[in-house]
Amino acid sequence: MFRRIKPIEHREEVDFPADFKKLGYFINSQDQIRQIEKPSEGFEYYVHRVERVNEKRREAMDECIRRVLDARFVEEGLTKHFLPPGSDPASDPCVPILISNDLDDVEKVLVVIGNTYDDLGVWSVREMEGLGVNHGSMISTIQTAKKEKFGFAILNCGQNVYSPEMGRAVTYRSWKAATKPSPHIDEVKNRVPGHENVQKHVNSVLEELKGRLIGKKKKKIYFLTYGWGCWGLVKYMNVNFAEWKSSIEAIIAVESTHTAADVISSDLRHFLTTRGRAYIVHSDPPGTFIPDKRFICQTFSTAQIYSETIIPNAWKDVMLPWFKRVEEDPEGCNPVMLVDWESVERLKEEWGGYSAKPKDTIDPNKWAFDDEEYSDENNDHDREQKLKEGGTVFGEEGLEDMVDLRDAEQAAKANRALQENERPRTVTGDGLKEMGVGKAAPSA
Structure with missing residues (x-):
């Protein structure tokens, strides 16, 4: 028998301003997030004994980062588009994606499909404290790909919960921080039609963009996918690969959750073998061939210990050069790779x-x-x-x-x-x- 001696303490919610300076941080000349009082140190999560306070404070920091990235995406020539088409983001449940303004004019398009827990355009907040905000976000990915004359379509698998109170789609982490602990998600009220999960989101976006990508003006399409994003792409292509295969040049899967059993289409299986590459967390130097056939496509190491840091650190020197090689020699871009x-x-x-x-x-x-x-x-x-x-x-x-x-x-x-x-x-x-x-x- 147990008896409660002291009643449960009900603490008031603590709100933090979405302002770098008021939170005690700034972005230095190297584009790194740093503490004002300790310029050599980055974001510190554990500042309070109550976890809820730390959680709310981190969400305020994330909102600061989102605002910075929104402005930078505009500078890079990308615009937010809200789906389903015709949605009013102020009142209708909708999900934003990013599309480059020159999408209809370019010959090559990089379609980016991220994981299910990141904000739109973010690879790794961890890397923002290291090599900078651009490096940890998709800004650096976009800047280097633009030099190769790519246009962009960036999907949003992470912000899959709609908050009527905030008037926008958010990640589960943001949803949890903005509401009470262990919040309930109403599968009708808090979901966006056609974007309830990663598979439906990928399906809806690619169907929406299909006319612009593989319509009368066919383009060379390159997919850069991460985690569950690649799984969603595989599920979609199992059914629709016949429509897309003449336009798709290559697929990169980073720490994907798909396996060989998920690839049902024989044409897609052959394509992944010849023009697909997987990159995984592994201690060997970047680009080392790994004898791992889980993903069907050839698999390579990245010298990374966190999956979220793979693309920021391997994109420019490993992945983008391979995309260029595919363009030069699509039939021989995946030669034999030596193993140890x-x-x-x-x-x-x-x-x-x-x-x-x-x-x-x-x-x-x-x-x-x-x-x-x-x-x-x-x-x-x-x-x-x-x-x-x-x-x-x-x-x-x-x-x-x-x-x-x-x-x-x-x-x-x-x-x-x-x-x-x-x-x-x-x-x-x-x-x-x-x-x-x-x-x-x-x-x-």
């Missing part, structure tokens, strides 16, 4: 169910992991015959057979590596991010 030597040995043993068997219709220098076993009698006979003739079998080729040599700089480095009797392992820090060339381990 130990992984090759595990592949030969069919570790984890992987097999290095090439399909008959595929160029052996452009391989993909296959679910089939490399053990039938005909294949074993062919393998033995090739070895007797002094040749090599697939999966046991030398470096010269595995490295993509189209670029002169890569070819020179590969030739030098071969002359020095090097063999493949994880990538080194000298720029061989797509070659996996490194010095051989010393023999035992």
Whole structure:
């Protein structure tokens, strides 16, 4: 038996102004969020023993950031569009997305689909305290892509709760901070029709933009997706890929939640294998090939420990260059990527169910992991015959057979590596991010 000695204390709600200065912060000359009293330190969350106070204060900071980003998106030539079409954001449940003003005039479009817990246009608030507000938001993504003459359509998977009191769609974190703890979401009152979840949002936006992207003026479309955003795209493309496939150039999936089982369309499966790439949290240097077939497409490391920091840190030097490569050589943009030597040995043993068997219709220098076993009698006979003739079998080729040599700089480095009797392992820090060339381990 327990008896309450002291009645529950009912605290008054504390509100904070959405003003950097009043909150004790400013944006310095390096575009970083810093404390006024401690200019070397960023945002401090735990300032009060009551969690609700910290939560409300963080929401005020987030609102400050949203206002800064809204102004910067306008400066970059992007405008908010509210869906469903014809909605009045002051009174109607609606979700904002960002579209570049030159969308109808450009030849290339970058469609960005983020995760389900971020504000519109935000990658990582953590990075805003590090390399700056632009770096942690999609502003830096937009600025570098504009140099390659991209137009933009930025979806909004995060702000999926509509607040009549605030008159706008918000993230769940903002919704929770603005209302009482453990707030109830009314699935009718607090949802936007056609945008109730990530899958419906992606479907509604792409259907709305379809006429402008793949209509009479077809464009080259590149998808940059993150987390659940990629899952929503896969679900949509399973049904609609036939309409879009002639226009889509490439897809990047960052820490996606989709798996091979989600990809039902055979055409989409083939497209992801040939012109899709996944980037994941991994300790290896950015661009190192990882033998991971969860996503169907080839998978690469990012040297990041937080999924939210992957795109801010890998976009300019890893992802955007690959998009450019797709444009130059769409049929050969995903060549064989070398793995570390130990992984090759595990592949030969069919570790984890992987097999290095090439399909008959595929160029052996452009391989993909296959679910089939490399053990039938005909294949074993062919393998033995090739070895007797002094040749090599697939999966046991030398470096010269595995490295993509189209670029002169890569070819020179590969030739030098071969002359020095090097063999493949994880990538080194000298720029061989797509070659996996490194010095051989010393023999035992």
